[in-house]
Amino acid sequence: MKKSTFITLLCLFGGVVAFCQDVDKSKLDAYFDTLEKNNRFMGSVAISKNGKLIYTKSVGYLDVEGQKKPDENTKYRIGSISKTFTATLVLKAIEENKLRLNQTIDSYFPTIANAEKITISQLLNHRSGIANFTNNDDYLEWNKQPKSEKEMVEIISAFGSDFEPDSKASYSNSNYVLLTYILEKAFGKPYAQLLDQYITKPVGLSHTFLGGKIDPENNEARSYTASDGWIRDSETDRSIPLGAGAIISTPTDIIKFGEALLTGKILSEESVAQMETIRDGYGMGLFQLPFYERKAFGHSGGIDGFRSTWGYFPEDQVSFALLSNGTAMNNNDVAIAVLSATFNKPYDIPVFSSYLLEEDKIPQYLGVYSSSQLPIHITITSDGSHLLAQATGQPSFPLEATGKDKFSFDQAGVVIEFNPAESSFVLKQNGGEFTFTKE
Known part of the structure; x- marks a missing residue:
């Protein structure tokens, strides 16, 4: 019922697999x-x-x-x-x-x-x-x-x-x-x-x-x-x-x-x-x-x-x-x-690691970004210690710092990699990569 945040898809991938009677x-x-x-x-x-x-x-x-x-x-x-x-x-x-x-x-x-x-x-x-x-x-x-x-x-x-x-x-x-x-x-x-x-x-x-x-x-x-x-x-x-x-x-x-x-x-x-x-x-x-x-x-x-x-x-x-x-x-x-x-198919237990985002680095990411590849704007804001992203017509969502200039929103499979020197970032989702530049 609720409007989806950014793009969320149910898509289970293809291949060959056999059923295992006993789940591990x-x-x-x-x-x-x-x-x-x-x-x-x-x-x-x-x-x-x-x-x-x-x-x-x-x-x-x-x-x-x-x-x-x-x-x-x-x-x-x-x-x-x-x-x-x-x-x-x-x-x-x-x-x-x-x-x-x-x-x-x-x-x-x-x-x-x-x-x-x-x-x-x-x-x-x-x-x-x-x-x-x-x-x-x-x-x-x-x-x-x-x-x-x-x-x-x-x-x-x-x-x-x-x-x-x-x-x-x-x-x-x-x-x-x-x-x-x-x-x-x-x-x-x-x-x-x-x-x-x-x-x-x-x-x-x-x-x-x-x-x-x-x-x-x-x-x-x-x-x-x-x-x-x-x-x-x-x-x-x-x-x-x-x-x-x-x-x-x-x-x-x-x-x-x-x-x-x-x-x-x-x-x-x-x-x-x-x-x-x-x-x-x-x-x-x-x-x-x-x-x-x-x-x-x-x-x-x-x-x-x-x-x-x-x-x-x-x-x-x-x-x-x-x-x-x-x-x-x-x-x-x-x-x-x-x-x-x-169905007895290999899968990994995820490993989660956090990256400490220094507060004095936050301002370099803030702003409104647009892309020639997608008809939306993405606004990057901050609540003081974390980044928030909001796409046109969508609710805002938190970005988790995972590395230097790298952030993710796992719920929608979104990864954002900033290039502060060029005032841009690359958004990755569902196999696609889209470049956004600060306006």
């Missing part, structure tokens, strides 16, 4: 213990094979202020993995003849641009053209305030359309907020009740529900941002993301749900096949997540300081779920380590 638990424990010791990751992970858990691990704190430690039943906001639950409920409504994939949404939302052309199928596949309301510049100014359906529809309507329906695909949280309202009208019941009736009770998910205000006493994790320790993040009001991102769950519950869904225990084989059909990168509440020659079906998510990833590899009957409530890492790297351990 001691090495994977050491990996997560290292992340915890260095304040790089807080959260929980679970891996299953043939429907049986083969690994679980929880590190960090569910409540930093109260020093409460998480366990395998700690509940996290799962962000956009909620969309898989919502898509499942929509397909259930279709199976019960309460909705049709090809029906348009104009009877529900006449003020939405192109509503007479947009179908439920297009909402599910992100092909509606409806603009993503979380991309709006002022989103973070009002996302903590409760909103009614009328208010949310007005907000989404005001943002208009980005393209003609079904002409292409573009991810939009607006689609799944609207699907939440459609479900409630089709069934005549609140979304939370539908979730309970059709998914959590039948599947036996005892720690999954539509979230509200976070309650650490109920083993619910708060979320945090890494900056000289863990800084508690704000809470998006659940009335805003709803079925697009407001569900709370655990890694083990998500695994149980995913396996039940994709093996035909919740929906018919025909409905599951429709969800799994990928067009322009999107299924119905599902993505394909590649890892070497294998492909999983799953989803990722992010809301406030929470990050989540889930996938199910049907040929191997292997599932994993990774939920975090605080990270100073690129969670994609953590997911790669988890899957490498699962």
